[in-house]
Amino acid sequence: MLPTAEIIAGYLQLKNALTADKTQDAAAAGNTILSALGKVDKATFSADQIKTYADIESDLKEHAEHIGKNGGNIAHQREHFEMMSKDIYDLVKVFGSGQLLYKDFCPMYNNNKGAFWISETKEISNPYLGKSMPTCGTVKEEIKQ
DSSP, X not given: OOTXXXXXXXXXXXXXXXXXXXXXXXXXXXXXXXXXXXXXXXXXXXXXXXXXXXXXXXXXXXXXXXXXXXXXXXXXXXXXXXXXXXXXXXXXXXXXXXXXXXXXXXXXXXHHTOEEEEESSSSOOOTTTGGGSTTOOEEEEEEEO
């Protein structure tokens, strides 16, 4: 199993909770990510990977803490999910995921500024707009690792 697999699994759990507008499940997933960050075995990382991971880890920790502490405030959770998605993308690009993932984009989120997320399914399930617009978005990239 990849050293970052638990982080990615927690992120996908979070994405699915936000897609279903389940703020308490999203909070639990944030706490799962926090726990996973503490378990990563860096012994197999190269020097470059250690530096990259250190940069990503502190950001992920901050976003996971906010998401975990804000059950009931889905708008705040989604703001942190947006920033977290950038870190997860970088994490997957450097360390791999062991599975086929998709980089999806919603053009309407955040007053039409748009935002992307990582998904394990090709079908669009939008975590930013949830049940109000579940299929808003497009696949921008297949991440095969």
